[in-house]
Amino acid sequence: MHLYLMGYRGSGKSSVGRMLAHQLDRPLVDTDEAIEKAAKQSISQIFATEGEAGFRDREQVAIATVAAIREPCVIALGGGAILRPANRQAIRQSGHVVWLQGSPEYLFARIQGDATTAARRPNLSPGGGYSEVVEILAVREPLYRQLAEKTIATDPKTPDEIAAEIAAWVNSKL
Known part of the structure; x- marks a missing residue:
């Protein structure tokens, strides 16, 4: 089965995913990244040309494709x-799900400190910023909570600590 990492942008899904993939071989x-590669555009460009609905359509195809891979993978999901x-449904049926849960303050600080986030990912509300993090989390947290088999509170852990905690959980399930 796959191991899915989910959480808001800035929660560490990609960084932790790289470490976990190495640790779990x-x-x-x-x-x-798969969506950007297939579209030959950044997420911001996709949003600009196709809107959020177009991006979500591409995301749904990407998730269905990944879920069908037979070899167990570590999968870093987009925040939405x-x-x-x-x-x-595809995620639940094809793997175990870990929610990287961060506070709005922590997530906003991580987003602000990551130059690639601004370049690759559009604001999801008119004002952006901290208020966007709070607003979007209010919508997504119930869904994260519903889908998660394991929740890791990421404040103020390092990616190494988070990856080690998840690897221990995965190994206990084997």
């Missing part, structure tokens, strides 16, 4: 991957 699939019921 599994391939890593980052769905945002859980918004569509079809995605939640």
Whole structure:
């Protein structure tokens, strides 16, 4: 079965995913990177040309494709991957799910400190910023909570600490 990492942008899914893939000797699939590669555009460009609905359509295809891979993978999901019921079903049926849960303050600080986030990912609300993190988390947290088999509180842990905690959990399930 796959190991899915979910959480808001800035929660560490990609960084932790790389470490976990190495520790567990599994391939890593980052769905945002897969979407960008297939589209030959950044997520911001996809949003600009196709809107959020177009991006979510591409995301649904990417998740269905990854879920069908037979070899167990570590999969770093985009922050909004859980918004569509079809995605939640594909994820639930094909793997174990870990929620990297961060406080709005922590997530906002991480986003502000990551230059690639601003370049690759669009604001999801008119004002962006801290208020966007709070607003979007209010919508997504119930879905993260519903889908998660394991929740890791990431404040103020390092990616190494988070990866080690998840690896121990995965190994206890084997």
